Amino acid sequence: MTDGSASTPHRTGPATLAEVARAAGVSIATASRVLNNSSQVSAEAYQRVCDAASRLGYRRRRAAWGRTSAGARAVAAVVHAGHRLVFTEPFFARFLGAVETELARYDLPLLVTNVSGTLAETVGRYLRAGNVAGVIIVSDHGPLPLSGSLAALGLPITVVGRPLHPYQLPYVDADNRGGARAAVEHLLGRGYRSIGHIAAPPDTGPGADRLAGYREALHACGLTDQPVAYGDWSQASAAHAMQRLLDQRPQLDAVFAASDVMAAGAVRYLRKAGRRIPDDVAVVGFDDHALAAQVRPALTTVRQPVELMGTTAVQGLLATAAGDPPREHATILPTELVIRDSA
Template structure:
């Protein structure tokens, strides 16, 4: 059996120093994007897999730990109901298997301090949540060899196993519902364009309108917060004062949009129909209650945790990338 390639050999193949290759592997922000790409290309060509040092004494370990890493700033973790639902679903499965879960956040700016313990053996597997384009931690984890499962599709160009919602089809369902309700002056409050789920929701919605002959849909972007939904709705009303429907990429943003519509004297749904996305608890408590696209958050969380445990037990087995269906839930706002 051939010897596994060393980090020094990876560095030589990439044309960089071993120290630079090591910094790439630990997610250091001091490495340029082009150098990072050279090193990861060399890792792929040589089949390099980082070997984690076992914790504790010899023998097969039973003290497994899973890290749930949310690629957001900490305040968002506690203010966005999606994360509470997702993490609770994951923890329920892991606890049933006797595996504790630690939760941490990692923005691009903090990836350099988040990556080393994850790839050096402090945990046995990583559940990666809300990784956006060019997130250095996602790139580092993809090359590390540690079992990883993404909750949601990973950014383009990053090869990691995942469980996802059919966000594109959810956008399609929202658009078809508004079209069947004879709405034609339709706008959208989209989520962050660097987040694959937000991009898929927008594309599914926009393509369905294009298929129906509507090509000039105004789009405002928010960050899934209530305030961003309210501000985006204000901008849309200035841009398209005669709009008669809006699709928001989250229920929290939809609630913010409805607040702005109410303050501007627009009645929902008589003047403007509103559709959200999530079927979060807030959807049943808005006035009027919110039509939305239900995503099975707890089911996704449970499946992602189970598949991650399989990967940990079988040293990297991936078990495919399931995509769960979304479902339109019609209430009073449309």
């Protein structure tokens, strides 16, 4: 067996972790474990990675994905939302669970912090101090999004959810626009014509895109004068929004809610108002959380691949940290309409 030096191409820069893994015939995760002195690899893989790293002249450019004298490095998930939303909206638990599981494959801990109001500056200082090796920004929104201030950290960053501001950061999202369009097209196909929308906050990517998909489907059928009321992702806000929709349009025969949680709030108010579902008013949600199957009648909804969004965000972050060429700026994952009893 040769040492491979004769076939090594001329390099214009340092080798990346991905190149070492490829040369050794192992995954990036295995190469990372070897180069960070983890014992969770076979002796054969260990030797192959060491040989490849020596042959390619690999040098770690960041002490990011292992241990330093300061202790274990970590990935931070910064959730741009208040405590109430983080602990009541099922999306966050599912997404962060998937991120934690994926990071565990690389022996990396996950630090989670939620940010609202003046805490953004405090969190920014902590991240700038070198305490983390990468950042996943979740649910960024508002006139002062975190992605703007954190983009200058010099750390690998991935945003989850389409940013409404044009910062050049990679992001992962579900096809919110297409999913909303499919939901409304389903209602139109069932013969509903007076279709209201309980919209999410319009300063969020999912809120803006789901509202846009709703309007696109209606405009394609020539239905332009349809009522919209806004909620804040909570059941209580959706119940109030449902009341406003019925006040505006007493003969409303269907409603598309921008989340399953808000759809559940709409169902609660419709029952209070004496409306039968779906006989009087059909209801469609978005997310396909466990809640969708628990509501009675069970919710027709749009399934978004929350767990896949988590693993995709981690993989993109690790690839950036390893020095790999950037992937697509935007990774949009498909959604799927799930038909149940409410519409």
